[in-house]
Amino acid sequence: MSTSASEKKDSSTEEKIKTAAKTVFYKKGFAATRTRDIAEEAGLNLALLNYYFRSKAKLFEIIMAETFAGFIGSMKVILDDEKTSLEQKVITIAERYIDFISVEPEIPTFILTEIRNNPEELLKRLPIKEIVNDSVFIKQFQEAVQNKEITEPNPLHFLMNLLGLVVFPFIVKPIIMGSRNLETEQFHALMQERKKKIPIWINMMFKA
Amino acid sequence: MSTSASEKKDSSTEEKIKTAAKTVFYKKGFAATRTRDIAEEAGLNLALLNYYFRSKAKLFEIIMAETFAGFIGSMKVILDDEKTSLEQKVITIAERYIDFISVEPEIPTFILTEIRNNPEELLKRLPIKEIVNDSVFIKQFQEAVQNKEITEPNPLHFLMNLLGLVVFPFIVKPIIMGSRNLETEQFHALMQERKKKIPIWINMMFKA
DNA sequence: AAGTTTTTTAATCATTTGATTAAAAAACTT
DNA sequence: AAGTTTTTTAATCAAATGATTAAAAAACTT
Structure with a gap:
């Protein structure tokens, strides 16, 4: 060689x-x-x-597995960090995922169509249940609920809202850009703004 | 006949x-x-x-056009209603779209993949710019900003957040259900909850 | 350098798939 | 009822597409 x-x-x-x-x-x-x-x-x-x-199918499986591992893996690391607070986790997720998706903007829709086409296979492959339920995040969330720092008792609403605020704009990017004649540059500026705003919005929504 | x-x-x-x-x-x-x-x-x-x-392509175009018309048409009607306030518009959108998508849960991902596959065609077909910019909603939003009832000056953030909160959970439904072993019934209950909560969350995020 | 293994290529195969056709069946008109 | 038009069917076509093969080229070993 x-x-x-x-x-x-x-x-x-x-x-x-x-x-x-x-x-x-x-x-x-x-x-x-x-x-x-x-x-x-x-x-x-x-x-x-x-x-x-x-085969094409085998190649696709490999790409899919790596993509999912990259996406979910970093989520797991963030959610499981003992050293960061709930607020800090939100900040990190918004920051990291907006940066990540900005570089690979096709990934969200790729993952979402795969969720549609193969939900069982996906759940078999990804230990979502464990990642969510056994995480430091869930512990911290439940503590915050008990201490009445947070009004919403269901962590699913919290996670759906956070990820929706981060991911959804990328999925509808062409519509966003078309609705106000934005250039790619301006769309990215919008997403940079959201890095700061999403943690604030999440606080406003959930803080007692 | x-x-x-x-x-x-x-x-x-x-x-x-x-x-x-x-x-x-x-x-x-x-x-x-x-x-x-x-x-x-x-x-x-x-x-x-x-x-x-x-041809298959022509048949698809017809389905797509009807689907989009149904989805965007009702949005236009709501956004253009002179008689309802901003808050009422948010309530109506959350309510109507959660009901609508609950009946046809495949539509969001169908539309999102079409956005990916054919963004130009889509924008040509849908007058998004007009629907958003010439709407009563935009007028009301700008007034609310001027009257300092709303802190966020950019209506795009408002719309992205609202639609993200409504639509995103449906797109990741299998993950949501898998993450906590939910039955379809429980997922729907979750979405019914969100009908009430989304308007409250939006208020918390944007009200001064 | 000669021999061996690995990698690459062009050609080809078999199946799938969107579309067409010509004939049969059904519906309609007079 | 006879004739005409519309609708439906089975059979078939042509192109696209995933996969294979056998030979050529390149890389590696001795």
């Missing part, structure tokens, strides 16, 4: 295919993606997809 | 196809839908789809 380990990781055929597959699957979804699209995006012969990944 | 006008509208072949197409397109999206799936769902011969609608 003449290439270094890191170079291999970035520029190997296998990695090129995965990168191309991400791009195309994110943009078009599984059903609308042609294996030929991926091969072309990667600048490689079509047969290499099957040589390295056996 | 031996059937009455209303009977024809409900049970004609054309209508059966549209109903079946809605069901399948909503659930699987355009690319993953086979015309044979629609024919089977409708209990009709495959060739009839082309006889009545020329």
Whole structure:
């Protein structure tokens, strides 16, 4: 082998295919993606997809698993941090996820269509129940309820609201931009504003 | 013709196809839908789809146009009502859309994937700019800002937050249900709660 | 350098799928 | 009832598409 380990990781055929597959699957979804699209995006012969990944479905599964792991994994880390308060967790989630999605804006809709197409598979793969219920976040939330710092007893409303405020604007981005003739730059400015505002809004909604 | 006008509208072949197409397109999206799936769902011969609608794409366009018209049309009516206050508009939107989506829970993801797949076509078809900017809602919002009843000057944040709070939970419904082992019934109860809570939350977020 | 293994390519296959066609059936008109 | 139009059906087509194969090229080993 003449290439270094890191170079291999970035520029190997296998990695090129995965990168191309991400791009195309994110943009078009599984059903609308042609294996030929991926091969072309990667600048490689079509047969290499099957040589390295056996089938379109297997390749998709890998992309999906990595995407979900990245998305949920960082959530788990934040929710499980013993050292941060509830408020700090909200701040971190808003900040990190707005930054993350700004870089990969196709991911939310990709995940949401996958939720639609394969909810059982998804739940099998992701230990959502454990991540939510066994988290430091849930403990802190319940304490805050008991101490009457928070009026809403159901943590699901809290999480739905927080994630909805963060994610929803990205999903409807073209409508937002179309509704006021915004440029991409202005949309991003709007989302930067929301980094600061969402924690304040959440406080206003839930603080007693 | 031996059937009455209303009977024809409900049970004609054309209508059966549209109903079946809605069901399948909503659930699987355009690319993953086979015309044979629609024919089977409708209990009709495959060739009839082309006889009545020329092509899969044309049939899809019709379903899409009707779906969007229904979704945005009622929004326009609410936003343009001279007789209701801002607060009442929020109450009406939360109530009506939660009821509407509860009956057709596939619609949000259907629309969101269409936003992804065809943003230009969508904006061409829907006069979002006019609906938002020329609405009574915008006037009322700006007045409220001037009278310092509302702290947030940007109506986009207001609309994104309101619609996010309403729509987002439906999009992630399987995750919500999986995270706490909810039955469909309990999920619906949760959404009924939100009918009342969303207007309160919006007030808390935006009222000075 | 010769031999071996791994990777890549062009060509091809088999199936799926949207669409068409021609004939049959049903509905309608006179 | 006979003739005409509309609707429905079964069979078929052509293109797209995921996958395979066998040979060529490249990389690696000795």
